[in-house]
Amino acid sequence: MIKNRNLPSGTRDEFGPRAAVKENISSQLFSIFKQRGFTKLTTPILEYADVFKPLNLANYRPYQLLDEQGEALVLRPDLTLPVARMMSTTGVELPAKWYYGGDVFRVKKQLSGSYNQVTQAGIELVGYSSIKGELECLTIALAGCQATGIKEMTLELSDARFVEGVLAALPVPEPTKVALKQALFTKNLTVYNQISELLADTEFGEFLSEWPWLFGDFDTVMKVVQRLPKIPKVQTVIDSLNAVNQFIKQMAPNQHVVLDLSIPSPQTYYTGMAFRGYTQNASDYLFSGGRYDDLLTSFQQIKEPAVGLAFDVDALADRVPLPDTAKQTLIYFDSAQWQEAEEVLQETPNSTLCLADSRDEANRIAVSNNQRLLNLTKEGE
Ligand SMILES: N[C@@H](Cc1c[nH]c[nH+]1)C(=O)O
Secondary structure (H helix, E strand, C coil), rough: CCCCCCCCCCCCCCHHHHHHHHHHHHHHHHHHHHHHCEEEECCEEEEEEHHHHEEEEEEECEEEEEEECEEEEEECCCEEEEEEEHHHHHHHCCCEEEEEEEEECCCCCCCCCCEEEEEEEEEEEEEECCHHHHHHHHHHHHHHHHHCCCCCEEEEEEHHHHHHHHHHCCCHHHHHHHHHHHHHHCCHHHHHHHHCCCCCCCCCCCHHHHHHHHHEEHHHEEEECCCCCHHHHHHHHHHHHHHHHHHHHCCCCCCCCEEECCCCCCCCCCEEEEEEEECCCCCCEEEEEEEEECCHHHHCCCCCEEEEEEEEEHHHHHHHCCCCCCCCEEEEECCHHHHHHHHHHHHHCCCEEECCCCCCHHHHHHHHCCCEEEECCCCCC
């Protein structure tokens, strides 16, 4: 079947108000990034498939194609990995603050209702190891949501080091830890309970019985965490989560913060704290980010600390009301009057030139677009 009038599934044409809203959101975000000292970086839409090896390809299945030499290429399913690739090949001096905007392509299940092409606008801070990196990302996350008109949003924190830290401290063999983690992440309670039963009489017993439900309001989750015996590495994680929660309380006192300590990290390459923003009754995230201190070692020998975040411009656009457009004026003129029409265009707010060649056609366009027609010609008078 010839498909020259169809689009590949999960893609769309964008025009009119939605395209304008997305453009507006991106430019609002870019101006925040620039104002805070970030530098623009663009990378190609096509990359070698190997760049994306650190991704969990079950969640980020890329569109594949081959180059002339038969090398596997993909349409980028992520924008952080290309930044890491670029950092390792260009010898840019660190630390660096990058921002970018562009589309990512992820093949979702047919009929999932999700789009396979998503516009992101994001930042990456490379070479900053302290919590100041996370705080800068969260400040930008809050500022971006506010600037684009999101009134209420929930901020979800998690940390890749928490699950690993607790598992490392459990007095069971490695394969049991792996099985427990798997059962926790998939919420397979039958298997989870069987394994945690082995530890019921230890100092971990009480905590383990609650671990699969360790998500929700920040302070409530932290109360359960207090039932854990002291594990120095886990304590560091708890301290940094508490510090971030305090910071948000000061910055945005009305912000609802939730904590999830029972999920896998949103990205396999995150090594520390991760943060996502969402609104009620919607499954997509407004932004998602986290720390990824090991990612550059996928491309080079030397490790570099890094943290970043990306806004989902489509998710933001879905929640921003379409603008009330002011009534437009359509200037109808003869081509010999171009100069005069240009002057009227400069003087008249919200005006555009009418490129039609007859008064009737100009009228029809004005009526169908709810515009006022300004006639500079002598025709039809
Ligand atoms: N690339 C991540 C977001 C991110 C940017 N920097 C760090 N994380 C994503 O698409 O989920």
